[in-house]
Amino acid sequence: MRELELYFGPQHVGMVGNFGIILNVEGDTVVKARSNPGYLHRGFEKLMEYRSYIQNFPLVCRINVMDPDPNEMLYAMAVEDLAGLEVPPRGHYIRSIVLEMSRISSHLFWIWGFGNLLGFDTIGQWAMGDRDYFLDLFEELCGGRVYHIYIWPGGVRRDLPPGFADRLCAACDHLEEKISDYDDLFFNNRIFAERTQGVAPLTREQAISLGITGTNLRATGAGYDVRKDEPYAAYSEFKFDVPVMEDGDSYSRAIVIRLELEQSISIIRQAIAQLPDGPAWNKVPNPFKWNINPGETYVKIESSRGEEGVYMVSDGSNKPYRVYFRTPSYPTGMLVLERLLQGASVSDVGHIMMSLNIAAPEIDR
Amino acid sequence: MREQDIKQMVEANFQGSTARVQKKGRIIVTLVKESAPGALIFFKANGFDHLSAISCTDWLKEDEFELVYHLWSYTERIHAMIKTRIPRSSPVAISSIPVFEHAQTYEREIHEMFGVNFEGNPRLIPMFLENWQGPPPMRKDFNTREHVKNAFGMEDNLR
């Protein structure tokens, strides 16, 4: 049979984000797949070396547009580590709340993309509608729906507005009611199960040797989560489970993401109930004249896609010397995707890519 | 404390190496260039089976590139940063694909952005940039603002 080269390229109705995959297909089977990144490369790491520490904050949240708060958190943690700054307890709790809200909105966005690629359009309409309640809360908190620039070294930019906690609990209650509707329509649907079970399986050893972290690793049976391994912000104060599935196929990855929604809601409720009093941020030196001593640090957190880390080197001036972002979609979108697509059917390419929860801007930076 | 055990093992087994415990859960190991492949095998055998990243820093004044291998041990919860320096004038390193499979992508990016040649990596072709004619862009002697002025003619856009 003749081999054709197809471009599941950037301009494609099934591509969420600006990413390309070059497929060599024979009939209905993919013989070889190559990832084609670089459509979103802006050279963040170079741009950050030209701006002072405080000027980098608006840049950093744009590295991953679907889940922007973990990037701000990482950069703030790295700067605090190098400069020796402390965050007050209330700041830690508010940071945890914002990070979990960002995780929920990223997972709801994922439900829209994943549902569309399997042919379920209604679940996407519901998920994007419910996600908008959280974006309204973000707009009330920090002025912007998508890019917040809210977490900065020393704490958060401003305290919670009055009544915010009640509105946040109302949004969480609404989402919890809707989750059972999502299950009836999509997650317990026989068509979804039959299309995704057994597709693109990974074993635990393969996953660790290929650098996979986050929900994809937890779908293979390894229950590792940075919030439990190296707790940051206020996560050591909360009780929550880390959902784990055994099979490592497309179905397990999707179910792990679905189970994390409930855990995030539970963390938000605990944080609001235990919120301590006090200031939400500590004063930092004048940011325009802020020189940080030479040093290096590596900090990591659990974003919605996996382990995200920053390696920062400072040299005593007011600009960072080197900032390196380790993003979770980087190993997943390049080598793992190419391996998993080999031998798959053409109709499965889209949802394999989406079940790995690849965010294209994270690969290119 | 487990970090101290690792520090002692490293300093005993690898000549010319120094290991420093930065804080709980962080070790920084500095090695000579030739010890890097052996050190990666040693760390992987001792429970550090997750390669988080490989990053590169351009120390222009010292005329060296510094490669940092970031390894994490799930069982001990320790993050190790293994650093080696290679000369800037002839930047060549040995690929770590035999030890960690997905090092291929990190080395491909460092090759494109810094110009470091990894011997043994079969796929050192451009990843992000298409038809790029200039020097490797992440090097410190490449001024991105000058490049923008020349390539896009944006004289009045610069602050």
Added chain:
Amino acid sequence: MDREEIGKIIKSPSKWGQKYSLWAVYFCTGCGIIEIPPVLTSRWDAERFGVMPMATPRQGNMFLITGYVSMKTLGAIIRTYDQMLDPKYVVGFGSCPINGGMYWDSYNTIKELDKYIPVDGWIAGCMPRPEAIFIAVTKLWMMIDNDAATGYKRYKENYQYYERNQREVLPHLPKFAKPEHAQIG
């Protein structure tokens, strides 16, 4: 109703048809894409305005360039724009297509989109709200009524200018060079 009264209500049937069914080509060019699914789904509901996503550029007539444009993306945008049929309208979404925006000193993003393809309107913001897209769509209707949305005519009349700018940044694009593909894989 006689012919005169109908003529007062519907100015021109073809303009009426184009205005109220602007089908946007589905291409997620940059980070502005995060506000497009909310616009297309139930809360903001762009279908009230006639705006729907269209999978293929050959049947779409509005091109929404959402955000910054890197060099590789510019090649894909030019190929997509060339495939669309007349009349076609381009709207730049966000401040990055206007003058480079946040990435004004990046070596891999273009700074002014208007030099490479003709743009009919801009939406400022970083990130603009979904309502801003609807304001832009209604302004585009008025421009279509007044024959002011003539980007596609400008492209054909001044093709030398656009082609020169495109060739300057993308000399390897297949329509200029011999068909040797960029090295990928």
